[in-house]
Amino acid sequence: MIRPALKKLFIELxxxxxxxxxxxxxxxxxxxxxxxxxxxxxQKFSAIWLGPRFFSDVIxxxxxxxxxxxxxxxAGVALxxxxxxxxxxxxxxxxxxxxxxAIPPVAVIPLLIMVMGFGDAMKVTVIAAGAIWPIxxxxxxxxxxxxxxxxxxxxxxxxxxxxRLRHFIxxxxxxxxxxxxxxxxxxxxxxxxxxxxxxxxxxxxxxIIYFQRSYEIPEMWSGVxxxxxxxxxxxxxxxxxxxxxxAWYHGMRHMEKKN
Amino acid sequence: xxSDAMPSGQGLGMQAQPRGASxxxxxxxxxxxxxxxxxxxxxxxxxxxxxxLGWLQPQFFPPLSAVLARLGDLAATLEFWGFVLSTTxxxxxxxxxxxxxxxxxxxxxxLTPGARTYxxxxxxxxxxxxxxxxxxGVILLFGSRYQSGVxxxxxxAFWQVLxxxxxxxxxxDSVARDTAxxxxxxxxxxxxxxxxxxLLPFLFTGVRLAAAMALVLAxxxxxxxxxxxxxxxxxxxxxxxxxxxxxxxxxxAGVMGVAIxxxxxxxxxxxxxxxxxxxxxGGER
Amino acid sequence: xxxVLEQTTTAAVAVEHLNKVYESxxxxxxxxxxxxxEVRPGDFTCIVGPSGxxxxxxxKCLAGLLAPTRGAVRVNxxxxxxxxxxxxxxxxxxxRSLFPWKTVRENVELPxxxxxxxxxxxxxxVSAALEAVALAGAGDSYPWQLSGGMQQRVAIARAVAYQPKxxxxxxxxxxxxxxxxxxxxxxxxxxxxDLKLTMIFVTHDIDEAVYLGQRVLVLSSSPTRVxxxxxxDLPTPRTQAETRVHPAxxxxxxxxxxxxxxxxxAH
Numbered sequence: 001m002i003r004p005a006l007k008k009l010f011i012e013l014x015x016x017x018x019x020x021x022x023x024x025x026x027x028x029x030x031x032x033x034x035x036x037x038x039x040x041x042x043q044k045f046s047a048i049w050l051g052p053r054f055f056s057d058v059i060x061x062x063x064x065x066x067x068x069x070x071x072x073x074x075a076g077v078a079l080x081x082x083x084x085x086x087x088x089x090x091x092x093x094x095x096x097x098x099x100x101x102a103i104p105p106v107a108v109i110p111l112l113i114m115v116m117g118f119g120d121a122m123k124v125t126v127i128a129a130g131a132i133w134p135i136x137x138x139x140x141x142x143x144x145x146x147x148x149x150x151x152x153x154x155x156x157x158x159x160x161x162x163x164r165l166r167h168f169i170x171x172x173x174x175x176x177x178x179x180x181x182x183x184x185x186x187x188x189x190x191x192x193x194x195x196x197x198x199x200x201x202x203x204x205x206x207x208i209i210y211f212q213r214s215y216e217i218p219e220m221w222s223g224v225x226x227x228x229x230x231x232x233x234x235x236x237x238x239x240x241x242x243x244x245x246x247a248w249y250h251g252m253r254h255m256e257k258k259n
Numbered sequence: 260x261x262s263d264a265m266p267s268g269q270g271l272g273m274q275a276q277p278r279g280a281s282x283x284x285x286x287x288x289x290x291x292x293x294x295x296x297x298x299x300x301x302x303x304x305x306x307x308x309x310x311x312l313g314w315l316q317p318q319f320f321p322p323l324s325a326v327l328a329r330l331g332d333l334a335a336t337l338e339f340w341g342f343v344l345s346t347t348x349x350x351x352x353x354x355x356x357x358x359x360x361x362x363x364x365x366x367x368x369x370l371t372p373g374a375r376t377y378x379x380x381x382x383x384x385x386x387x388x389x390x391x392x393x394x395x396g397v398i399l400l401f402g403s404r405y406q407s408g409v410x411x412x413x414x415x416a417f418w419q420v421l422x423x424x425x426x427x428x429x430x431x432d433s434v435a436r437d438t439a440x441x442x443x444x445x446x447x448x449x450x451x452x453x454x455x456x457x458l459l460p461f462l463f464t465g466v467r468l469a470a471a472m473a474l475v476l477a478x479x480x481x482x483x484x485x486x487x488x489x490x491x492x493x494x495x496x497x498x499x500x501x502x503x504x505x506x507x508x509x510x511x512a513g514v515m516g517v518a519i520x521x522x523x524x525x526x527x528x529x530x531x532x533x534x535x536x537x538x539x540x541g542g543e544r
Numbered sequence: 545x546x547x548v549l550e551q552t553t554t555a556a557v558a559v560e561h562l563n564k565v566y567e568s569x570x571x572x573x574x575x576x577x578x579x580x581x582e583v584r585p586g587d588f589t590c591i592v593g594p595s596g597x598x599x600x601x602x603x604k605c606l607a608g609l610l611a612p613t614r615g616a617v618r619v620n621x622x623x624x625x626x627x628x629x630x631x632x633x634x635x636x637x638x639x640r641s642l643f644p645w646k647t648v649r650e651n652v653e654l655p656x657x658x659x660x661x662x663x664x665x666x667x668x669x670v671s672a673a674l675e676a677v678a679l680a681g682a683g684d685s686y687p688w689q690l691s692g693g694m695q696q697r698v699a700i701a702r703a704v705a706y707q708p709k710x711x712x713x714x715x716x717x718x719x720x721x722x723x724x725x726x727x728x729x730x731x732x733x734x735x736x737x738d739l740k741l742t743m744i745f746v747t748h749d750i751d752e753a754v755y756l757g758q759r760v761l762v763l764s765s766s767p768t769r770v771x772x773x774x775x776x777d778l779p780t781p782r783t784q785a786e787t788r789v790h791p792a793x794x795x796x797x798x799x800x801x802x803x804x805x806x807x808x809x810a811h
Contacts, residue, residue: 011376011380012380014377016380016381019381088294092301094295095295095298098520102516104479104490106475106478111505111509114505149637150643156608156609157654163657193389194479194482194483197391208395224392234387249645255688256688
């Protein structure tokens, strides 16, 4: 019985392990200042990021990200709901939203720095301002596309108002909304790093830039590795959340595929 | 059974009388256009009035007219257009390379049996790594030359295209696939007649998403790394406290973004209009 | 079973010179010309007609989902302007009328929750309804885990638990296989006789209409009106085995069939 599980594990790890080994081997003899051996980078990684900097940099970054991201989720859904539900609102809002969403959120950072300075408030605002767009737009899409038969069912059984929102509209739109949240998370991470690279005393982004500017190259790469793991870990957490929230949806799709 | 208010004509048959039909259609389209325009006008008004009336501080939120005026001044300078061209070049180059690489990788992975399963974990690991993680690396390699931006764009956009390619390949009708196999299509024939038509809508979604992302990254690279372009314009303006100018450049970035989006959508509609079965792709925006 | 389900008072449904015209950008379609009939309280009325006869439109007007262009629908004398409180609808697309994110139990109890029925009472009603449709063990499953016939039974259970006075069914068994259909038909008869509801049953299946109904209304093609009003005097209780081979069944069936053929020819 362990056979299939082992085989699955093997498949999952085969290519990454191979790539890792290749990279390790190829870089082992490197004397290039800018691309040190992987072993050195890993050493620095455990020294720095599994140590003090985890609390002094990773945690603050995480806090900012979560604050901005949650803000974006709440605002995105709250705004997306009425726009998605009202055709009139949607028509009026669409061009405006298209414009705002096309502005690279990064471009807004200097503007926000001018208004809010360099502190945490600015960073959280930047993260929220960037992450909100996919969430809002996907909420609009999801809410727009509810099943008409379910809608008629609600009407005949007198399910209206808040109850309709809670039992029908939101769950129906949730797969689409969660797609938006996934995208928002990626954008949030990017903005977190960039805003820290620009203007911060602590955080992953600022640490990486600091190392780069002081030419502490292996340390810099270790920071990059940490960033990659950071993104990966958050992605896994999100996956877990999605699997829980959309269990019914995945089950349903699975059934459909079987038939 | 039609669950819409308007059942299909075939179902109800006769009695259909076109009654000022085209007039009605025009009226509806006009209303739609007007609503959208109203939204934009409202926004413009708000932007203009809020700083003037003191609801927002004018030194931080200059009125729209001031920004447009400054933009007009900038548009008369060669430097401005140099920036625009720089950004566009970086964007185009990165997008093209990413698209070609994405198509190639997508076909290779999707068409090689087993490749998908073996690469799945690697893709899932590399995917969420923000492209900004590469910034230190590209600074070391290319400094503030435009190639830095190109690398950044290529990395991030590649994933978008690749993923959509893989979705598309997974979506190929299994009946079509079996039919092709029973007729002994060559690999090339299979790609051309079965895989490619299914892939096309997905590919377009991928390129459209990648195009938007590419612009963002081009500007990001310019801002963080300092290469020539719109992003640099924003940063320089901010550093010298030229608020109005910073806004002007951000506006330009927004306009470019909208233009890219509209162009991509128009192209998509055009190319896919004579696509036999236009399927909905991806699900991402 | 009937001891657990409550008896509800029933209602009369009147369709008064109903007329419905669809106007869209392209064309104008008169789905219903002039429909005028009455359904007595407690009656099981079936409505048949050729495809395109506006059965769907009629049903939506009955259910208050669509406003008539002219004329009215009345339930117990009150005009229907919005989905009436005392009416439950069972849709043809059972799959799409059940909430996939809710279990069977949650689906059935939702209308009751909204009505404000307290939890203990609700649980009792839901269990009774599920038992009535022979799905007592499926409460914790999700609708998409069930077969088509079972899903439709969940929809029926939901309608039953709602304790309506009128039940309107829109070709509910059209998308279900023949064997399941027979079981479901008998289920409807059982529920109807136990709950003494007014049933309005739209179908394209002539045999089904004659088997189930006390009365069959044959609709014409668009613009729709009542072509024939057939009283079904078959003996009760009706069974698949006996009723369908009763000589009167064939006669009635032929009459209805003839009506539909005439309707198609007129078109």
